[in-house]
Amino acid sequence: MTFVQKYLAWGAGVLALLIALVFALPGGKVRGFDASGFGNLPILEGGRIKPLDSLARNSLLVIHGSQGFRHEGRSIGPDEWILDLLFRPQVADTQRIFIINDTEVQSLIDDKGKKLGRDNYSFADLGPRLEEIQKQASTAQPIAPQKRTRFQSAIVNLFDRVYLYYKLRNTLQLAGSPGLGWEIQSLGTADANLRHQDLIQLAQFRILPPLAGENPDAWQSVGQALSAASKGGPLHPALPPLARLNAAYVTDDAAGFNAALAEMDGVVSTLKPGALAKASRELVFNRAQPFYVGLSIYFMAFLALCISWLWKPDLLRPTAYALLCAGAIVHTLGLAARIILQGRPPVTNLYSSAVFVGWGAVILGLIVERMYRKGFGTAVAAAAGFASLIVAQNLGTEGDTMEMMRAVLDSNFWLATHVVTITIGYAGTFLAGAIAIAYALRKHLATQVDVETDRALADMAYGIICFSLFFSFVGTVLGGIWADQSWGRFWGWDPKENGALLIVLWNAIILHARMAGYVRERGIMMMAIFGNIITACSWFGVNMLGVGLHSYGFMDQAFYALTAFIASQLVLMGICYAPARFWVEKPHGKA
Amino acid sequence: MIKTIASRVWAFFRSFQLTIVLLALLMCLVVLCTLAQVEMGTQGAVNAYMRSFVVWHQFSGLPFPLPMFPGGALVGLLLTLNLIAKTLDIKLSWGKAGMWLVHFGLVVLFAGEFVAGMMQVDTNMSIEVGQTVNFVQSYKNTELALIDVTDPTWDEVYSVPDTLLARGGSIAVPGTPITLKVKRYFPNAELSNRAEGTPPSMATAGIGPSVSVVEQPLVSADNEMNQASAFVEPVAAGHSYGVWLVSVGLGAPQSFIHEGHNYVLSMRLRRQYLPYAFTLKQFRHDVYPGTDIPKNFSSLVQITNPSRHESREALIYMNQPLRYEGKTFYQASFGKNDTLSVLSVVENPGWLLPYVSCVLVAIGLLAHFAIVLRRSLKRRQDKKEG
Numbered sequence: 001m002t003f004v005q006k007y008l009a010w011g012a013g014v015l016a017l018l019i020a021l022v023f024a025l026p027g028g029k030v031r032g033f034d035a036s037g038f039g040n041l042p043i044l045e046g047g048r049i050k051p052l053d054s055l056a057r058n059s060l061l062v063i064h065g066s067q068g069f070r071h072e073g074r075s076i077g078p079d080e081w082i083l084d085l086l087f088r089p090q091v092a093d094t095q096r097i098f099i100i101n102d103t104e105v106q107s108l109i110d111d112k113g114k115k116l117g118r119d120n121y122s123f124a125d126l127g128p129r130l131e132e133i134q135k136q137a138s139t140a141q142p143i144a145p146q147k148r149t150r151f152q153s154a155i156v157n158l159f160d161r162v163y164l165y166y167k168l169r170n171t172l173q174l175a176g177s178p179g180l181g182w183e184i185q186s187l188g189t190a191d192a193n194l195r196h197q198d199l200i201q202l203a204q205f206r207i208l209p210p211l212a213g214e215n216p217d218a219w220q221s222v223g224q225a226l227s228a229a230s231k232g233g234p235l236h237p238a239l240p241p242l243a244r245l246n247a248a249y250v251t252d253d254a255a256g257f258n259a260a261l262a263e264m265d266g267v268v269s270t271l272k273p274g275a276l277a278k279a280s281r282e283l284v285f286n287r288a289q290p291f292y293v294g295l296s297i298y299f300m301a302f303l304a305l306c307i308s309w310l311w312k313p314d315l316l317r318p319t320a321y322a323l324l325c326a327g328a329i330v331h332t333l334g335l336a337a338r339i340i341l342q343g344r345p346p347v348t349n350l351y352s353s354a355v356f357v358g359w360g361a362v363i364l365g366l367i368v369e370r371m372y373r374k375g376f377g378t379a380v381a382a383a384a385g386f387a388s389l390i391v392a393q394n395l396g397t398e399g400d401t402m403e404m405m406r407a408v409l410d411s412n413f414w415l416a417t418h419v420v421t422i423t424i425g426y427a428g429t430f431l432a433g434a435i436a437i438a439y440a441l442r443k444h445l446a447t448q449v450d451v452e453t454d455r456a457l458a459d460m461a462y463g464i465i466c467f468s469l470f471f472s473f474v475g476t477v478l479g480g481i482w483a484d485q486s487w488g489r490f491w492g493w494d495p496k497e498n499g500a501l502l503i504v505l506w507n508a509i510i511l512h513a514r515m516a517g518y519v520r521e522r523g524i525m526m527m528a529i530f531g532n533i534i535t536a537c538s539w540f541g542v543n544m545l546g547v548g549l550h551s552y553g554f555m556d557q558a559f560y561a562l563t564a565f566i567a568s569q570l571v572l573m574g575i576c577y578a579p580a581r582f583w584v585e586k587p588h589g590k591a
Numbered sequence: 592m593i594k595t596i597a598s599r600v601w602a603f604f605r606s607f608q609l610t611i612v613l614l615a616l617l618m619c620l621v622v623l624c625t626l627a628q629v630e631m632g633t634q635g636a637v638n639a640y641m642r643s644f645v646v647w648h649q650f651s652g653l654p655f656p657l658p659m660f661p662g663g664a665l666v667g668l669l670l671t672l673n674l675i676a677k678t679l680d681i682k683l684s685w686g687k688a689g690m691w692l693v694h695f696g697l698v699v700l701f702a703g704e705f706v707a708g709m710m711q712v713d714t715n716m717s718i719e720v721g722q723t724v725n726f727v728q729s730y731k732n733t734e735l736a737l738i739d740v741t742d743p744t745w746d747e748v749y750s751v752p753d754t755l756l757a758r759g760g761s762i763a764v765p766g767t768p769i770t771l772k773v774k775r776y777f778p779n780a781e782l783s784n785r786a787e788g789t790p791p792s793m794a795t796a797g798i799g800p801s802v803s804v805v806e807q808p809l810v811s812a813d814n815e816m817n818q819a820s821a822f823v824e825p826v827a828a829g830h831s832y833g834v835w836l837v838s839v840g841l842g843a844p845q846s847f848i849h850e851g852h853n854y855v856l857s858m859r860l861r862r863q864y865l866p867y868a869f870t871l872k873q874f875r876h877d878v879y880p881g882t883d884i885p886k887n888f889s890s891l892v893q894i895t896n897p898s899r900h901e902s903r904e905a906l907i908y909m910n911q912p913l914r915y916e917g918k919t920f921y922q923a924s925f926g927k928n929d930t931l932s933v934l935s936v937v938e939n940p941g942w943l944l945p946y947v948s949c950v951l952v953a954i955g956l957l958a959h960f961a962i963v964l965r966r967s968l969k970r971r972q973d974k975k976e977g
Contacts, residue, residue: 047879047886206881217880404879410886411910470956477700477949486910488921488937489711490945491704493637498625502618509614516607542625 005315012304013322016297020330024288030080032254037261038245039079042268042279044219045205047404051279053286054400055205056082059168061397063161064097071095085168087249089175093127096120098161102154108132123165133159170202172222172246179250180222180243187230196230199223208238209272216272238267282341290334291355295389297327298362302382305375317375324369324378327385328362335359342402345416347423349403351395353539356420358388360427361434364464368435372456380434388430394561411482418478422500425472426535429503432464433532433569436525440576458521461528462514468531469507476500499538506534526576533569536562605676613670620646620663635811642708664708671701686966689959696951703944711939714863715923718871718892720930725868727918727936729861733819733839735771736862737764738855740846752861753778756821769849772824774834779807779817782840793822796833797845797856804836819858825849867896867916872904874932876925888922890932907934 026036039053056078057067068077076095084092098121100106106119109129126133137159140152148156169175173183174195186192203221210218220228225236241264248256269276301323308316335346335355347353365381409415439457479500480490491497510527513519519527544559603609624640631639640646641663647656678694681687714727735756739747749764756762756776763770774793785792785803792800804820820838824831825847832847837858846855873891878884889908894901894915907913913920919942923935 044881047882047884219881404882404884404886406885414910474953474956477945477952480945481949482910484942484945485912486921487923488713488912488919488935489939490707490942492633493621493624493628493641494633495625495628498621502621505614505618505621509611509618512607512610512614516611518607518611 002314006318008315009318009322012319013326016300016323016326017329020288020290020293020297020326023293024284026287027077029254030077031252032258033080033083033249034258034261035077035079035083036283037258037265038083040276040280040283041207041264042209042272042275043205043207044217046400048402049219049275049278050400050402051283051286052082052205052207053079053283054402057286058400059164059204060097062399063165065099065397069095069097082168083249085165086172087179087246089169092169093123096122096125098122098126098158098165100154100158102151104151105154105158108136108155123162123169126162130162133162164204167202167204170199171204172207172242174198180239180246183226184229184235184239184243187226192230193227196223196227200227207242208236209268209275211236211271238264238271241267285334285337285341288334288337290330290337291389291392294327294331294334295386295393297323297330298382298386298389301327302379302386305379305382308375313375317378320375320378320382321369324362324366324382324385327382328359328366331355331359331362331385331389338402344405345412345420347419348405348409348415349401350540351392351401353419353423353426354388354392354395356423357427357430357539358385358392360424361385361388361431364428364431364467368431368460368464372460374453374456376435376438376453376457376460380431380438384427384431384434414478414482414485418475418482420475421471421478422475425468425475425500425503426539428464428468428471429507429531429535432461432468432528433535435461435464436528436576437572439525440529440572444575444578454521458524461524465507465510465524465528465531469504469511472500472503472507476504495542496538499542502534502538503531506531522576526573529569529573529576533566536565536569601676604672605680609669609673610677613666613673616661616666617663617670620660620666623660624663632811632815638811667701667705671698671705674698674701686962689955689957689962692955692958693952694955696948696955699944699951700948703941703948706941706944707939710941711937714936714938716869716920716934716936717926718869718890718932718934719927720871720874720932723868723870723895726862726864728859728863731817732861733817733858734861735821735823735837736855736857736859737767737769737771737825738857739767739852740855741851741853748862748864750862753819756819756823761826767827767854769825769827769854772826774822774824776819776821777804777806778819779809780820780838780840781805781807782818782820782838792836794834794836796847797835798841798843799834799836802836802841804838821858823856825854825856865916866898867894867901869894869920869934871932874925874929876929888925888932890922890934 029035036053039051039056041052042049043052043055045055060067060069060078060081068075069081070076081092081095081097084095100109100119100121109121109126133155136155140148140156143152145153173180177183177195183192183195200221200223203223206219206221206224208220208222208225210216210220220236222239222242225239229235229239241260244260245257245264248254248260265276301320304316304323305320308320338352338355339346342348346356346359361384362381365377365384367377369375369377369381371377405415435457439454439461442453442457476497479497483492483494483497484490506527510519510524510531513527514524540558540562544562620640623646624636627636627640630636643662644665645658645662646660648659649656674694674697678691678698681691681694714729716724716727718724733753734750735753737749737751739749747766749767751762751764751771753776756773757778759773759776761770761772782802782804785801789803792802792804794800794802799822807818809817816839818838818840820836820840822834822836824834826832827849830849832849835845835856837845837856839858839860841858844855844857846853848854870893871890872893875887875889875891877886877888879886887909889906891904891906892913893904896902896916905913905915907920907922909922912922917940918936918938920934920936922932924933925931926933
């Protein structure tokens with residue numbers, strides 16, 4: 001590798017990091033309004049304090065499936081969307097953000113005979129059919145999720161999204177009313193109390209910080225504050241600036257809006273010092289989207305490596321490695337940011353376990369690449385990192401990924417020991433499987449037989465299987481001890497425990513079979529690929545069973561994804577076991 | 592000849608093939624047991640697959656079940672033998688010390704699960720705030736209690752377990768002049784108000800004559816309960832007090848008087864009385880602000896133990912059980928608008944074994960890695976020098 005090639009390679013890595021940095025920078029103002037500053041306001045929702053921006057992003061993910069959309073030729077981000085939804089619902093209602101895939105549900109909404117496939121609807125489109133949607137959903141809701149038909153699942157899903165939208169729309173002011181300022185003026189008038197009750201009922205979040213001398217968790221919703229004021233209490237000091245924000249946004253007065261926002265920030269930081277700073281840290285994390293950026297960099301790294309096998313290997317292989325390092329840095333920073341923001345160990349739910357599995361696989365892959373320098377570590381790590389972050393992105397569409405931990409899980413010690421070790425075990429097993437896949441594919445694609453590389457790959461896989469056995473065994477036993485501490489039994493044959501046990505048993509079988517000489521290179525590789533199936537089943541499959549103390553809910557689409565994954569791994573095992581004639585030495589030069 | 596058989600047996604038990612076959616069988620069992628839990632409930636599936644020597648399956652059309660698969664207990668036993676044989680077989684050298692410890696640790700782990708499977712008793716204790724309770728009760732097993740409530744300050748309880756009722760016949764209740772004649776026993780039954788015109792009940796006294804009883808198949812799912820019921824006839828000094836219907840599903844107490852003693856008949860979940868009592872002083876159910884996501888459950892209990900002259904408070908909360916007199920009390924559930932706390936109670940004499948095993952295996956693995964690392968460093972050094 002020449003000097004120039006080396007610098008070009010590392011230059012690519014640095015460039016990737018710079019691009020990642022650009023994402024974290026604040027965006028410009030929207031039509032002169034400081035939407036991003038509005039998104040920075042701290043709120044209490046789901047039991048924790050977060051910026052309004054987080055709520056906007058997660059709600060838009062739930063409702064629309066992504067964090068932004070195009071409307072009238074302009075792309076609209078989460079902060080602008082939530083501003084419209086909170087203050088100008090008449091505008092937000094025309095934005096076609098409800099995606100409906102199910103044709104039966106589509107035909108329920110309009111009978112004009114839409115074309116097949118997915119279609120977008122606005123809240124205004126759904127408006128006339130809301131009662132019907134609610135009626136259908138309420139008949140489907142009592143049925144257990146596993147037993148619902150496709151239509152029932154789809155209608156319940158649509159209803160949940162519409163209801164979230166409806167609640168947001170009526171959190172700061174009742175949609176259709178003249179606004180918050182009018183509400184403050186008409187305190188004590190007829191009907192005001194009824195409206196306050198509606199506001200309290202529908203509030204999705206609490207935006208008013210606790211007053212001095214009150215319980216530090218006693219954030220109030222607009223309805224609660226109005227109701228307190230109408231009973232003779234003092235008006236909450238954050239209500240007037242909030243009303244001015246509302247009025248300025250509706251009248252398109254950007255300067256007035258920004259001034260009111262500064263005033264609101266002032267009130268919030270007097271009442272709840274630190275909340276604003278906490279919210280803005282999370283806002284930067286949201287904007288940076290480290291896992292999305294990370295998976296893009298991994299993809300580039302993988303692409304660079306694939307090309308390197310055909311063209312300019314001396315330049316492209318180090319470039320791929322540099323890109324992988326850049327991706328790993330972004331990924332690590334994202335993981336660290338989550339740990340700091342949440343004050344929890346890295347794995348707290350299925351989403352974060354996917355992020356962590358990817359991270360573990362990448363770090364292991366980097367180490368393997370340092371040891372063998374054949375490009376396989378890079379390829380496998382980039383592919384594993386990319387795949388697991390894709391899985392994480394799909395798991396993250398169900399709402400806040402930093403949700404609070406339910407009582408029995410509220411233990412940083414066990415989350416840090418049991419959950420982390422077992423997740424490292426998953427990562428290792430997947431990485432061994434990925435190496436085995438690389439081995440199998442190489443066997444068929446490579447033009448020359450290269451015994452040394454084959455042996456190196458087998459060594460890597462063996463080492464990683466040992467590593468995974470250690471972590472999955474220790475993790476499983478620690479899980480048993482946690483179970484003994486919280487449920488009173490070390491081992492209960494609960495599905496999640498069984499899943500962990502299967503990984504341990506399978507890795508143990510591989511090692512014993514190798515030790516006894518029953519399998520050699522190719523056999524170990526096939527077994528390692530089967531390890532992918534076992535790990536995927538114990539990771540996701542048990543959640544689909546819907547039994548046991550560990551299950552976190554049925555995942556419908558995930559079931560098909562898992563089936564497809566298992567099928568693909570079986571095919572790869574077949575490829576690995578392909579007829580011997582594919583394995584004999586090919587004549588040089590003919591390929 | 593004997594020697595060859597012995598050496599063959601030895602060779603069989605220490606073979607790698609056996610290890611691999613057994614591990615594979617165990618994997619199959621684990622998968623089957625997990626899938627079966629959807630239908631049978633956790634406990635049912637574990638009993639059928641893991642805690643049995645043979646997995647039986649009842650085909651429709653056949654009068655008897657057929658053995659389908661080796662059960663968890665058999666595989667576990669063979670695996671333990673295999674493990675012991677292999678542990679003995681590992682050369683007693685320092686180089687193998689790590690592996691030796693790991694495998695010995697696994698033997699301890701298996702022993703722990705075996706002890707748990709054989710001897711662990713799961714019960715629970717429900718206490719309302721302010722209430723004092725001196726017994727734990729079973730989740731599924733029942734008993735017929737004959738309670739002498741004559742003395743208003745003291746209940747004398749005589750109980751007959753369901754297993755004895757199931758055998759039928761006459762049961763003389765020790766300590767009392769009463770003999771219970773079991774007319775009929777239902778492991779699970781459905782009770783309903785007896786409609787006009789249906790055949791008369793076997794019962795002649797108490798609430799029984801107005802209730803009709805239909806036998807039901809046994810259930811095993813986690814959230815279902817068998818309603819054990821029976822028709823019993825208390826007889827004392829040659830005098831019958833009529834045939835009574837007793838059932839877990841009946842709430843109202845039924846009683847009769849014999850020679851000035853007032854006896855209550857009650858079918859209930861089997862109780863074990865303790866030499867100490869718990870009083871629930873406070874139950875807390877904390878949620879995250881603005882949500883109903885539970886953050887913590889805790890029960891503050893007063894332990895009163897006259898035999899130890901002990902009276903102290905203990906706080907039982909999530910991940911923080913109370914271990915007392917060989918029993919472990921965990922916060923399990925709650926009810927009645929947060930005024931009722933349910934503690935699950937486990938008695939497992941082998942509860943320490945997994946901890947011991949965990950330490951042994953961890954030390955063993957570390958030792959093995961250290962040995963392997965040293966060996967490979969030495970090899971590298973030799974290579975350099977050579």
